[in-house]
Amino acid sequence: MPSSAPPGLRFVLASASPARLATLRAAGLDPEVVVSGVDESGVRAESVAELTAVLAQLKADAVAATLDLGGQDTLVVGCDSMLELDGEAYGKPGAPERAVERWRRMRGRSGILHTGHHVLRLTGADRTVAAAVGSTDVHFADLTEEEIDAYVATGEPLQVAGAFTVDGLGGPFVTRIEGDHHNVVGISLPLLRLLLLDVGVSWPSLWATP
Template sequence: MVIPAFVLASTSPARLRLLESAGIEPIVCRSDFDESQVQLSDPDELVKTLAECKAKAVIEKFSPTPTTGALTEETPKRSPLLILGCDSVLVLDGEIHGKPEDPQEAIARWQKMRGSFGDLYTGHALLDLAQDRAIVRTAITRVYFANIGDRQIEAYVATGEPLRCAGCFAIDGRGGLFVEKLEGCHTNVIGLSLPLLRQIIDDLGYDVTEFWSLPH
Protein backbone atom coordinates (compact mmCIF):
# COMPACT_ATOMS: atom_id res chain seq x y z
CA MET A 1 0.00 0.00 0.00
CA VAL A 2 1.29 3.46 -0.92
CA ILE A 3 1.62 5.66 2.15
CA PRO A 4 -0.19 8.95 1.46
CA ALA A 5 0.96 12.44 2.29
CA PHE A 6 -0.62 13.79 5.48
CA VAL A 7 -2.53 17.07 5.26
CA LEU A 8 -3.69 19.11 8.26
CA ALA A 9 -6.74 21.15 7.26
CA SER A 10 -6.02 23.77 9.89
CA THR A 11 -3.54 26.51 10.70
CA SER A 12 -3.80 25.83 14.44
CA PRO A 13 -0.28 26.04 15.90
CA ALA A 14 -1.30 23.72 18.75
CA ARG A 15 -2.50 20.96 16.41
CA LEU A 16 0.61 21.30 14.28
CA ARG A 17 2.85 21.01 17.35
CA LEU A 18 1.01 17.89 18.49
CA LEU A 19 1.46 16.17 15.14
CA GLU A 20 5.12 17.16 14.94
CA SER A 21 5.71 15.92 18.49
CA ALA A 22 4.30 12.56 17.36
CA GLY A 23 6.70 12.44 14.39
CA ILE A 24 4.18 13.50 11.74
CA GLU A 25 5.11 16.57 9.67
CA PRO A 26 1.91 17.46 7.83
CA ILE A 27 1.26 19.69 4.88
CA VAL A 28 -0.63 22.59 6.47
CA CYS A 29 -3.59 23.80 4.45
CA ARG A 30 -5.97 26.42 5.76
CA SER A 31 -9.63 25.45 5.65
CA ASP A 32 -11.87 28.39 4.85
CA PHE A 33 -15.10 26.58 5.67
CA ASP A 34 -17.75 28.90 7.14
CA GLU A 35 -18.65 27.31 10.48
CA SER A 36 -21.82 29.39 10.75
CA GLN A 37 -23.35 27.11 8.10
CA VAL A 38 -23.64 24.33 10.69
CA GLN A 39 -26.16 24.76 13.51
CA LEU A 40 -26.53 21.62 15.62
CA SER A 41 -27.53 21.30 19.27
CA ASP A 42 -25.76 17.99 19.92
CA PRO A 43 -22.05 18.66 20.63
CA ASP A 44 -20.91 15.27 19.34
CA GLU A 45 -22.66 15.71 15.99
CA LEU A 46 -21.57 19.35 15.82
CA VAL A 47 -17.83 18.73 16.14
CA LYS A 48 -17.93 15.71 13.83
CA THR A 49 -19.82 17.63 11.14
CA LEU A 50 -17.54 20.66 11.39
CA ALA A 51 -14.39 18.52 11.33
CA GLU A 52 -15.54 16.70 8.20
CA CYS A 53 -16.62 19.91 6.46
CA LYS A 54 -13.25 21.51 7.22
CA ALA A 55 -11.39 18.53 5.78
CA LYS A 56 -13.54 18.39 2.66
CA ALA A 57 -13.13 22.13 2.08
CA VAL A 58 -9.43 21.74 1.24
CA ILE A 59 -9.78 18.85 -1.23
CA GLU A 60 -10.14 21.15 -4.24
CA LYS A 61 -6.77 22.73 -3.44
CA PHE A 62 -5.13 19.43 -4.26
CA SER A 63 -7.20 18.62 -7.37
CA PRO A 64 -6.63 19.32 -11.06
CA THR A 65 -8.18 22.56 -12.24
CA PRO A 66 -11.38 22.00 -14.27
CA THR A 67 -10.15 23.91 -17.32
CA THR A 68 -6.54 22.87 -17.80
CA GLY A 69 -6.24 19.73 -15.73
CA ALA A 70 -3.06 21.20 -14.24
CA LEU A 71 -2.32 20.62 -10.59
CA THR A 72 -2.63 23.61 -8.29
CA GLU A 73 0.51 25.11 -6.78
CA GLU A 74 -0.35 23.65 -3.38
CA THR A 75 -0.38 20.10 -4.73
CA PRO A 76 2.31 18.00 -3.03
CA LYS A 77 4.59 15.89 -5.17
CA ARG A 78 3.54 12.85 -3.20
CA SER A 79 0.00 11.57 -3.50
CA PRO A 80 -2.53 10.23 -2.60
CA LEU A 81 -3.56 12.11 0.50
CA LEU A 82 -4.88 11.76 4.03
CA ILE A 83 -6.65 14.95 5.12
CA LEU A 84 -7.30 15.62 8.80
CA GLY A 85 -9.96 18.09 9.92
CA CYS A 86 -10.69 18.88 13.58
CA ASP A 87 -13.07 21.00 15.59
CA SER A 88 -13.49 21.54 19.33
CA VAL A 89 -16.16 22.91 21.65
CA LEU A 90 -16.55 23.07 25.41
CA VAL A 91 -19.83 22.02 27.02
CA LEU A 92 -20.74 23.64 30.34
CA ASP A 93 -23.98 22.67 32.05
CA GLY A 94 -25.34 21.41 28.73
CA GLU A 95 -24.45 24.62 26.86
CA ILE A 96 -22.06 24.55 23.89
CA HIS A 97 -19.27 27.12 23.76
CA GLY A 98 -16.73 27.91 21.05
CA LYS A 99 -14.13 30.67 21.07
CA PRO A 100 -15.26 33.71 23.09
CA GLU A 101 -16.03 36.71 20.90
CA ASP A 102 -14.46 39.31 23.18
CA PRO A 103 -12.76 39.72 26.59
CA GLN A 104 -16.06 40.37 28.34
CA GLU A 105 -17.43 37.03 27.18
CA ALA A 106 -14.20 35.30 28.19
CA ILE A 107 -14.37 36.77 31.70
CA ALA A 108 -18.01 35.73 32.09
CA ARG A 109 -17.17 32.24 30.84
CA TRP A 110 -14.36 31.83 33.35
CA GLN A 111 -16.57 33.06 36.17
CA LYS A 112 -18.90 30.19 35.24
CA MET A 113 -16.11 27.64 34.75
CA ARG A 114 -14.14 28.25 37.95
CA GLY A 115 -14.56 25.64 40.64
CA SER A 116 -16.54 23.51 38.21
CA PHE A 117 -15.93 21.27 35.20
CA GLY A 118 -16.68 21.11 31.50
CA ASP A 119 -16.47 18.51 28.74
CA LEU A 120 -14.15 19.26 25.85
CA TYR A 121 -15.37 17.65 22.62
CA THR A 122 -13.03 17.37 19.62
CA GLY A 123 -14.24 15.98 16.31
CA HIS A 124 -11.65 14.22 14.14
CA ALA A 125 -12.31 13.60 10.44
CA LEU A 126 -9.70 11.73 8.43
CA LEU A 127 -10.34 11.55 4.69
CA ASP A 128 -8.46 8.93 2.69
CA LEU A 129 -8.71 10.09 -0.91
CA ALA A 130 -6.97 6.99 -2.29
CA GLN A 131 -9.51 4.61 -0.79
CA ASP A 132 -12.40 7.07 -1.00
CA ARG A 133 -13.05 6.54 2.71
CA ALA A 134 -13.69 8.85 5.63
CA ILE A 135 -13.64 8.07 9.33
CA VAL A 136 -15.15 10.65 11.68
CA ARG A 137 -15.00 10.26 15.46
CA THR A 138 -15.10 12.32 18.65
CA ALA A 139 -12.89 12.37 21.72
CA ILE A 140 -14.29 13.77 24.98
CA THR A 141 -12.22 14.93 27.95
CA ARG A 142 -13.62 16.22 31.23
CA VAL A 143 -11.75 19.27 32.51
CA TYR A 144 -11.85 20.38 36.15
CA PHE A 145 -11.11 24.08 36.66
CA ALA A 146 -9.52 25.74 39.68
CA ASN A 147 -11.63 28.07 41.78
CA ILE A 148 -9.73 31.23 40.90
CA GLY A 149 -10.64 34.80 41.77
CA ASP A 150 -11.75 37.64 39.53
CA ARG A 151 -8.31 39.27 39.52
CA GLN A 152 -6.66 36.15 38.12
CA ILE A 153 -9.45 35.70 35.59
CA GLU A 154 -9.06 39.26 34.35
CA ALA A 155 -5.27 38.95 34.22
CA TYR A 156 -5.51 35.72 32.24
CA VAL A 157 -8.03 37.12 29.77
CA ALA A 158 -5.81 40.21 29.34
CA THR A 159 -3.09 37.97 27.91
CA GLY A 160 -5.38 37.22 24.93
CA GLU A 161 -4.78 33.47 25.22
CA PRO A 162 -8.39 32.51 26.10
CA LEU A 163 -9.71 34.38 23.05
CA ARG A 164 -7.89 31.98 20.73
CA CYS A 165 -9.30 28.77 22.26
CA ALA A 166 -12.67 27.07 22.02
CA GLY A 167 -12.50 26.12 25.69
CA CYS A 168 -11.43 29.65 26.69
CA PHE A 169 -8.13 28.25 27.97
CA ALA A 170 -4.92 26.71 26.66
CA ILE A 171 -3.74 23.89 28.90
CA ASP A 172 -0.33 23.97 27.22
CA GLY A 173 -0.03 27.69 28.03
CA ARG A 174 -0.86 29.96 30.96
CA GLY A 175 -4.24 28.28 31.23
CA GLY A 176 -2.56 25.13 32.50
CA LEU A 177 -2.14 26.89 35.85
CA PHE A 178 -5.90 26.98 36.29
CA VAL A 179 -6.78 23.36 35.46
CA GLU A 180 -6.95 21.01 38.44
CA LYS A 181 -7.25 17.68 36.62
CA LEU A 182 -8.41 15.90 33.48
CA GLU A 183 -10.46 12.78 32.91
CA GLY A 184 -9.65 11.42 29.47
CA CYS A 185 -7.08 12.16 26.78
CA HIS A 186 -4.91 15.18 27.62
CA THR A 187 -3.82 15.89 24.03
CA ASN A 188 -7.48 16.14 23.10
CA VAL A 189 -7.67 19.28 25.24
CA ILE A 190 -4.75 20.78 23.32
CA GLY A 191 -6.33 20.27 19.92
CA LEU A 192 -6.54 16.63 18.87
CA SER A 193 -6.38 13.22 20.48
CA LEU A 194 -3.22 11.43 19.38
CA PRO A 195 -4.49 8.02 20.60
CA LEU A 196 -7.73 8.45 18.66
CA LEU A 197 -5.81 9.57 15.56
CA ARG A 198 -3.67 6.42 15.79
CA GLN A 199 -6.80 4.27 16.00
CA ILE A 200 -8.34 5.96 12.95
CA ILE A 201 -5.14 5.53 10.95
CA ASP A 202 -5.08 1.85 11.97
CA ASP A 203 -8.69 1.41 10.88
CA LEU A 204 -7.84 2.82 7.46
CA GLY A 205 -5.24 0.09 7.09
CA TYR A 206 -2.07 2.10 7.70
CA ASP A 207 0.62 1.90 10.36
CA VAL A 208 1.10 5.28 12.07
CA THR A 209 4.86 4.70 12.29
CA GLU A 210 5.04 4.78 8.51
CA PHE A 211 4.26 8.50 8.66
CA TRP A 212 7.19 9.37 10.91
CA SER A 213 9.70 10.18 8.19
CA LEU A 214 7.41 10.69 5.22
CA PRO A 215 8.76 13.27 2.73
CA HIS A 216 6.31 15.69 1.11
Protein backbone atom coordinates in the same frame (compact mmCIF):
# COMPACT_ATOMS: atom_id res chain seq x y z
CA MET B 1 -6.54 -2.38 2.69
CA PRO B 2 -3.08 -3.03 4.27
CA SER B 3 -2.19 -0.93 7.31
CA SER B 4 0.81 0.81 5.87
CA ALA B 5 1.37 4.00 3.96
CA PRO B 6 3.13 3.75 0.60
CA PRO B 7 6.03 6.09 -0.11
CA GLY B 8 4.87 9.53 -1.17
CA LEU B 9 1.67 9.66 0.87
CA ARG B 10 0.66 13.31 1.21
CA PHE B 11 -0.49 14.19 4.73
CA VAL B 12 -2.60 17.36 5.12
CA LEU B 13 -3.87 18.90 8.35
CA ALA B 14 -7.04 20.92 7.70
CA SER B 15 -6.58 23.23 10.67
CA ALA B 16 -5.05 26.59 11.50
CA SER B 17 -4.40 25.54 15.12
CA PRO B 18 -0.72 25.90 16.12
CA ALA B 19 -1.40 23.58 19.09
CA ARG B 20 -2.62 20.76 16.83
CA LEU B 21 0.38 21.12 14.55
CA ALA B 22 2.79 21.22 17.50
CA THR B 23 1.16 18.11 19.01
CA LEU B 24 1.54 16.15 15.78
CA ARG B 25 5.12 17.30 15.29
CA ALA B 26 6.03 16.34 18.86
CA ALA B 27 4.67 12.86 18.06
CA GLY B 28 6.89 12.56 14.99
CA LEU B 29 4.49 13.68 12.24
CA ASP B 30 4.99 16.72 10.02
CA PRO B 31 1.81 17.42 8.05
CA GLU B 32 1.23 20.05 5.42
CA VAL B 33 -1.18 22.68 6.76
CA VAL B 34 -4.11 23.90 4.64
CA VAL B 35 -6.71 26.09 6.36
CA SER B 36 -10.31 25.34 5.42
CA GLY B 37 -11.90 28.77 5.82
CA VAL B 38 -15.20 27.13 6.78
CA ASP B 39 -17.78 29.52 8.24
CA GLU B 40 -18.82 27.84 11.49
CA SER B 41 -21.40 30.39 12.56
CA GLY B 42 -24.45 28.82 10.91
CA VAL B 43 -23.70 25.17 11.64
CA ARG B 44 -26.07 23.40 14.02
CA ALA B 45 -26.33 19.89 15.51
CA GLU B 46 -28.32 18.05 18.15
CA SER B 47 -25.43 17.84 20.61
CA VAL B 48 -22.10 19.53 21.23
CA ALA B 49 -20.22 16.34 20.39
CA GLU B 50 -22.12 15.98 17.12
CA LEU B 51 -21.43 19.63 16.30
CA THR B 52 -17.67 19.08 16.55
CA ALA B 53 -18.01 16.01 14.30
CA VAL B 54 -19.93 17.97 11.68
CA LEU B 55 -17.44 20.84 11.72
CA ALA B 56 -14.47 18.49 11.49
CA GLN B 57 -16.05 16.88 8.41
CA LEU B 58 -16.80 20.25 6.82
CA LYS B 59 -13.20 21.34 7.31
CA ALA B 60 -11.72 18.13 5.91
CA ASP B 61 -14.08 18.13 2.93
CA ALA B 62 -13.44 21.82 2.20
CA VAL B 63 -9.69 21.36 2.17
CA ALA B 64 -9.87 18.15 0.12
CA ALA B 65 -11.89 20.03 -2.50
CA THR B 66 -9.10 22.60 -2.92
CA LEU B 67 -6.24 20.14 -3.32
CA ASP B 68 -4.66 19.34 -6.66
CA LEU B 69 -4.27 15.64 -6.04
CA GLY B 70 -2.68 14.71 -9.33
CA GLY B 71 -3.31 11.06 -8.58
CA GLN B 72 -1.23 11.24 -5.38
CA ASP B 73 -2.31 9.17 -2.39
CA THR B 74 -3.50 11.86 0.04
CA LEU B 75 -4.54 11.89 3.68
CA VAL B 76 -6.60 14.81 5.04
CA VAL B 77 -7.33 15.26 8.75
CA GLY B 78 -9.92 17.77 9.97
CA CYS B 79 -10.58 18.59 13.63
CA ASP B 80 -12.81 20.85 15.66
CA SER B 81 -12.96 21.38 19.42
CA MET B 82 -15.61 22.82 21.74
CA LEU B 83 -16.23 22.90 25.46
CA GLU B 84 -19.60 21.67 26.71
CA LEU B 85 -20.84 23.36 29.87
CA ASP B 86 -24.45 22.94 31.04
CA GLY B 87 -25.28 21.42 27.67
CA GLU B 88 -24.12 24.49 25.75
CA ALA B 89 -21.27 24.67 23.21
CA TYR B 90 -18.42 27.08 23.78
CA GLY B 91 -15.88 27.66 21.04
CA LYS B 92 -13.47 30.59 20.79
CA PRO B 93 -14.79 33.61 22.73
CA GLY B 94 -13.12 36.09 20.37
CA ALA B 95 -13.67 39.13 22.62
CA PRO B 96 -12.27 39.87 26.11
CA GLU B 97 -15.66 40.50 27.70
CA ARG B 98 -16.94 37.14 26.48
CA ALA B 99 -13.82 35.38 27.78
CA VAL B 100 -14.28 36.98 31.22
CA GLU B 101 -17.94 35.95 31.35
CA ARG B 102 -16.97 32.43 30.23
CA TRP B 103 -14.41 32.03 33.01
CA ARG B 104 -16.84 33.31 35.62
CA ARG B 105 -19.12 30.42 34.63
CA MET B 106 -16.33 27.84 34.40
CA ARG B 107 -14.34 28.51 37.55
CA GLY B 108 -14.61 25.87 40.24
CA ARG B 109 -16.58 23.61 37.91
CA SER B 110 -15.99 21.00 35.22
CA GLY B 111 -16.88 20.73 31.55
CA ILE B 112 -16.42 18.30 28.68
CA LEU B 113 -13.99 19.14 25.92
CA HIS B 114 -15.13 17.48 22.69
CA THR B 115 -12.87 17.19 19.65
CA GLY B 116 -14.28 15.93 16.37
CA HIS B 117 -11.85 14.07 14.12
CA HIS B 118 -12.49 13.42 10.43
CA VAL B 119 -9.98 11.50 8.32
CA LEU B 120 -10.12 11.23 4.53
CA ARG B 121 -7.88 9.06 2.42
CA LEU B 122 -8.02 9.88 -1.27
CA THR B 123 -6.46 7.29 -3.54
CA GLY B 124 -7.20 7.80 -7.20
CA ALA B 125 -10.99 7.64 -7.49
CA ASP B 126 -11.33 5.96 -4.09
CA ARG B 127 -12.36 7.90 -0.99
CA THR B 128 -12.05 6.24 2.42
CA VAL B 129 -13.47 7.92 5.53
CA ALA B 130 -13.04 7.41 9.27
CA ALA B 131 -14.45 9.70 11.94
CA ALA B 132 -14.97 9.88 15.71
CA VAL B 133 -15.28 12.33 18.59
CA GLY B 134 -12.96 12.35 21.58
CA SER B 135 -14.43 13.64 24.87
CA THR B 136 -12.43 14.60 27.95
CA ASP B 137 -13.63 15.87 31.33
CA VAL B 138 -11.83 19.05 32.39
CA HIS B 139 -11.93 20.43 35.95
CA PHE B 140 -11.22 24.13 36.44
CA ALA B 141 -9.70 25.93 39.40
CA ASP B 142 -11.78 28.47 41.31
CA LEU B 143 -10.09 31.54 39.87
CA THR B 144 -10.24 34.94 41.51
CA GLU B 145 -11.47 37.97 39.58
CA GLU B 146 -7.88 39.21 39.41
CA GLU B 147 -6.69 35.92 37.89
CA ILE B 148 -9.47 35.96 35.31
CA ASP B 149 -8.72 39.55 34.31
CA ALA B 150 -4.98 38.88 34.11
CA TYR B 151 -5.42 35.72 32.03
CA VAL B 152 -7.84 37.34 29.60
CA ALA B 153 -5.50 40.33 29.27
CA THR B 154 -2.80 38.02 27.86
CA GLY B 155 -5.04 37.39 24.84
CA GLU B 156 -4.51 33.63 24.97
CA PRO B 157 -8.10 32.64 25.90
CA LEU B 158 -9.65 34.64 23.07
CA GLN B 159 -8.72 32.31 20.22
CA VAL B 160 -8.94 28.86 21.79
CA ALA B 161 -11.94 26.58 22.31
CA GLY B 162 -13.44 26.99 25.75
CA ALA B 163 -11.24 30.04 26.48
CA PHE B 164 -8.48 27.95 28.05
CA THR B 165 -5.36 25.95 27.30
CA VAL B 166 -3.63 23.16 29.18
CA ASP B 167 -0.36 23.54 27.28
CA GLY B 168 0.07 27.29 27.76
CA LEU B 169 -0.66 30.06 30.24
CA GLY B 170 -3.95 28.41 31.20
CA GLY B 171 -2.29 25.25 32.49
CA PRO B 172 -2.32 26.26 36.20
CA PHE B 173 -6.06 26.92 35.99
CA VAL B 174 -6.92 23.30 35.09
CA THR B 175 -6.88 21.14 38.21
CA ARG B 176 -7.66 17.74 36.71
CA ILE B 177 -8.30 16.00 33.40
CA GLU B 178 -10.17 12.72 33.01
CA GLY B 179 -9.34 11.28 29.62
CA ASP B 180 -6.85 12.02 26.88
CA HIS B 181 -4.75 15.14 27.52
CA HIS B 182 -4.01 15.57 23.81
CA ASN B 183 -7.73 15.70 23.06
CA VAL B 184 -7.94 18.86 25.17
CA VAL B 185 -5.07 20.40 23.22
CA GLY B 186 -7.10 19.80 20.07
CA ILE B 187 -6.25 16.41 18.59
CA SER B 188 -6.35 13.00 20.28
CA LEU B 189 -3.28 11.05 19.20
CA PRO B 190 -4.59 7.63 20.38
CA LEU B 191 -7.92 8.22 18.63
CA LEU B 192 -6.25 9.50 15.46
CA ARG B 193 -4.04 6.40 15.40
CA LEU B 194 -7.15 4.18 15.33
CA LEU B 195 -8.81 6.27 12.62
CA LEU B 196 -5.68 6.07 10.49
CA LEU B 197 -5.71 2.29 10.83
CA ASP B 198 -9.33 2.34 9.65
CA VAL B 199 -8.23 3.98 6.39
CA GLY B 200 -5.22 1.68 6.00
CA VAL B 201 -2.40 3.84 7.35
CA SER B 202 -0.15 2.84 10.25
CA TRP B 203 1.07 5.55 12.60
CA PRO B 204 4.81 4.69 12.32
CA SER B 205 4.58 4.98 8.53
CA LEU B 206 3.89 8.69 8.98
CA TRP B 207 6.89 9.43 11.15
CA ALA B 208 8.88 12.18 9.52
CA THR B 209 12.39 11.16 8.52
CA PRO B 210 15.34 13.56 8.35
